[in-house]
Amino acid sequence: MAENADFADFVSVFHKRVGGAVRGLLADWGTPGLEDDFVLEPASKRGHGDLATNMALVAASHLRQQPRQLAERLVEAMRLDARLRDLARFEIAGPGFINFHLHASVLVNAARDALVRGSQFGARTQARPQKILMEFVSANPTGELHVGHARYAAYGDSLKRILAFIGNDVAAEFYINDFGAQMENFGASVAARYAQALGLEVELPADGYRGEYPRYLAEKIRGEIGSRLRGEIEPATTGKAVDFFKQRGCEIVLEEMKAELDRFRVRFDNWFSEAGLYRSGAPGKVVEKLKDLGEAFEKEGALWLKTTGHGDDKDRVLIRGNGEPTYFASDIAYHVDKLSRPEHYDHLVNIWGADHHGYVSRVKAAMQALFPDRDEPEIIIGQLVNVIEMGERKQMSKRKGTMVTLKELLAGIGVDAARFFLVDRSHDSTLDLDMEKARLKSEENPVYYVQYAHARIFSIIKKAAAENFKPVDYAGYDALSSQERQLILSILFFPQVVQGAATGREPHRLTAYSRDLAGAFHTFYHNCPVLKAEPQTASFRLDLCLLVRNTIARSLDLVGVSAPEAM
């Protein structure tokens, strides 16, 4: 408590004070931890005061006693606490809720305090900051980013911002799968398109990459090298040419992905190459290590990892019968690498699509075998995105061409609407995207509702400057309207919302919050004139506007959305 005093926000201070007032009582009752863990929620919406707690109900379920009677005794204890009495009055309602009515002056002071904290309001609330390495998107470098990737990019980047805001040291990494059969296939496909562009009769590999993109890459490479590699390709693509097209094609793809992600306001601190991992011999080394640990065994000509010893439902191949390591082996090496770096990460977070969820337990099993004393990596599974075309739901597929690219999404609805839209729903429900509708509906994207509130405030601020408005001291102002109470309360919960979004890994709480806050502001705006009010009222309301502006801008920034000054 003491070490965080500088960053303590009103709600958590109030929470501690309430807990302190009833600590002895709860200890007598033997409800361990309740004095620190009880829920304090905003309640004004329901007309039950400003804040409420269900602690009597929780205690009742432990003690098997009447909640209302317990509530009476809790409130009695609270009334004995003079400092708490200075903040609020209390009452019992319903089955045993305790409602708090905050004194107006307390709300005014809390708002002013939040404003003074400026960019630090709600920040650095993490009790024990961690060094976190997040890995997400990690699209194969063989094509364009589509809206599925965009969803993870928006989700992962937002989560990164949120975790960093509350005090963690967070790095984002993109894992490049630039090794293996898929890449050979990709190189051969681009080589074939190159040859075709030169007028040669060369077929795409049987299961090669179709669609426009390899053609585009081939064309681009032809612009760079002309017909220099013509001889390497006819009549069939040779290893040397495939290597070149693989390499150069991959480089171009990555450059374009970077540029596209940059436009989407997603930046990775590191791009990690799987091929580089192989060059360093890491997969081989980790396999040796697993053998030494007695975790690997030979069967049917392959080398297996005994993942069933660590909770997986079957054992997994590390080295294939043909001597090649599996993707799994290199992925283990990759995770070992993450943990072995000089940064000494405390925690790894991987964000994977639902199509990889079968893979989770084997990676965890491998890491458990190698690092029995460390926390296992946290793997977040995000659901997929379907594309709706002509009213029909289709899974995205590069081959079938039913894919909407990130580029198209941004061209259609823009960065702000796209990021808000993608992050606004829980990552664990599938998302159906109808581009036609999205384009039509972008006008009514809730992001504009939120941004409009921000722009309105700027308008007030500009007007205040133009009129040379001189604020006066509003200490003692306590004639709060219900709209002001609601607005202040909404802001005071911002730190809790951020904290909840962080621990639950749920950035969508920020978009929901920003919408609520914008709503509270719009209501306030219609009922409470700012500059036309009495000087003291005007001064307070102007500060309140500044606070709302800061909080909306921060909420949007945490999900990578801009806060315009005018619309």
Add this chain to the structure above:
RNA sequence: GCGCUCGUAGCUCAAUCGGAUAGAGCAACGGACUUCUAAUCCGUAGGUUGCAGGUUCGAGUCCUGCCGGGCGCACCA
């Protein structure tokens, strides 16, 4: 078949450890611009939280079964 996951208003989604009358936005309907931006506000309507049981003071939330959608069940990545 087995495993994971989701199912909430016409649509898209919320709902903090199991708590008060399940909430927003959009769409629909009715009102509000002589005002700091009407991209807004106020109001009305809209629900057997997929179905059936169970646990308990209390279940959208936990447990069991069923129905439906998605994903997975490789010596692919």
